[in-house]
Amino acid sequence: MRRLTGGIAATLAGTALVGLSLTGCGASAKPASPSPVAAIEHVTPSRPAKPEKLDRSPPMLLSIPRLGITVKPTRLGLRPDGTVEVPPLDRPEEAGWYSRGASPGERGGAVILGHVDGRGKAGVFHKLHTLRRDDTITVNRADHTVVTFAVESVEQVAKSRFPAQRVYGDPGHPGLRLVTCGGTFDKATGHYSDNVVVYARSVTTGAGKG
Amino acid sequence: MRLVRWTLTGAALVIAALSTAQPAMAADKGWEKVTYSIDDPEAAEKLKLRVADEEKPAPAKPADPSEIVVPKGAPDTGDGSLAAGAGIPLLPIGGGLLAVGAAGAGVVLIRRRVGAGA
Numbered sequence: 001m002r003r004l005t006g007g008i009a010a011t012l013a014g015t016a017l018v019g020l021s022l023t024g025c026g027a028s029a030k031p032a033s034p035s036p037v038a039a040i041e042h043v044t045p046s047r048p049a050k051p052e053k054l055d056r057s058p059p060m061l062l063s064i065p066r067l068g069i070t071v072k073p074t075r076l077g078l079r080p081d082g083t084v085e086v087p088p089l090d091r092p093e094e095a096g097w098y099s100r101g102a103s104p105g106e107r108g109g110a111v112i113l114g115h116v117d118g119r120g121k122a123g124v125f126h127k128l129h130t131l132r133r134d135d136t137i138t139v140n141r142a143d144h145t146v147v148t149f150a151v152e153s154v155e156q157v158a159k160s161r162f163p164a165q166r167v168y169g170d171p172g173h174p175g176l177r178l179v180t181c182g183g184t185f186d187k188a189t190g191h192y193s194d195n196v197v198v199y200a201r202s203v204t205t206g207a208g209k210g
Numbered sequence: 211m212r213l214v215r216w217t218l219t220g221a222a223l224v225i226a227a228l229s230t231a232q233p234a235m236a237a238d239k240g241w242e243k244v245t246y247s248i249d250d251p252e253a254a255e256k257l258k259l260r261v262a263d264e265e266k267p268a269p270a271k272p273a274d275p276s277e278i279v280v281p282k283g284a285p286d287t288g289d290g291s292l293a294a295g296a297g298i299p300l301l302p303i304g305g306g307l308l309a310v311g312a313a314g315a316g317v318v319l320i321r322r323r324v325g326a327g328a
Contacts, residue, residue: 084281089289100279108278113285117292125287162284169280185290192293195284 053174054105054145054205059097061140062112067127073097073112084113092118095125101168102175104139105147105202109168109175116181116192125180129154129196137176137200146208149176149200156182156194167197174202 063070076085076096087094095114102108115123137149157163167177176199183194 078279078281082282084285086285086287092288098281102278113287116288118289120291122292123288126292159284164280164282164284168278170278179285179287181286181288185288185293187290190290191286192288192290195287 053107054141054147055143056103056106057141057143057145058099059104059110059112059139060142061138062095063138063140064131064135065138066131066135069124071095071114071124075099076113084111086113087115089115089118092121092123098168102170103141104149104176105141105145105174105205107172107174108170109166109177110139111168111177111179113179116196123180125178125196128178128180128198129156129182131198136203137178137198139176140208144208146206147174147202148204148206150203152199152201155197155199157197158183158194159191162195163197171201176200176202 058075059073061070062073071094074087074094074096076087076098077100079085084098085096087096092115095112097103098111098113102110104110104112114125114128116126116128117123131151131154133151133153135151137151139147139149141147167179178198178200180196181192181194182196183192185192
């Protein structure tokens with residue numbers, strides 16, 4: 001009887017997992033149609049501070065509802081030359097968290113990078129430039145907390161004037177920066193002219209489902 | 211009668227021993243499958259579970275935010291494969307236009323020559 005019960009339990013658990021795996025998919029970016037980066041909004045942050053600082057905990061899931069993006073960030077570090085690692089170009093649907101900076105929800109500027117395109121496919125942040133102020137971004141963290149960020153500004157800056165300190169530095173509150181490429185693509189150099197940076201700050205935190 | 215009683219008792223003991231050992235094995239087998247699914251990063255991703263990475267310690271970061279390592283340069287996040295105009299070979303198009311133009315000029319010249327001779 002116990003054997004039978006164990007078998008039934010295992011079967012039910014397996015069925016539940018299969019069911020969840022079929023309905024819970026969506027860890028990749030919604031494909032976006034190619035379009036040049038344009039109409040970037042420049043907004044001065046004015047949201048009142050609500051510093052609910054959390055301890056350090058890696059991001060496990062990044063969701064941008066308006067863009068239909070749900071992705072599990074990988075971890076990025078530094079290359080030997082001191083530049084930041086980015087997700088591989090042949091997997092442009094991935095996003096990566098700069099793990100030598102702040103974690104989302106922690107005080108500091110947590111940085112998540114993603115491609116605008118790669119190998120002929122739309123990247124996870126292909127439509128990042130279309131975000132607008134007050135759009136929400138949620139991050140599920142490893143400690144089961146969920147941090148909701150509100151977009152403060154979306155900026156397009158020349159790579160030659162990339163504001164590294166503003167992006168990676170400490171804004172004094174829990175911030176989130178999403179970074180991708182933008183502008184025009186220079187075939188001679190093989191690089192985009194600009195970067196698109198979304199600045200967001202934490203507005204709420206809560207307990208996630210475990 | 212005594213033999214029958216001992217036989218039945220022995221059989222009962224054997225059945226009891228098996229019934230305590232096998233269910234545990236069966237249950238372990240079942241959980242092995244479940245655990246394997248959860249530990250599989252892809253399955254965990256689909257399930258939106260945060261199991262595999264939970265046990266990994268968070269990467270070290272300086273306590274002082276001013277000591278955060280700021281990467282050099284600007285991130286290069288794209289290969290231009292979907293950029294407007296990127297990937298279109300301008301030279302071949304230009305060459306094609308030249309060829310079409312030259313052919314058209316030839317046709318015009320031929321017509322003119324034909325017309326001139328007529």
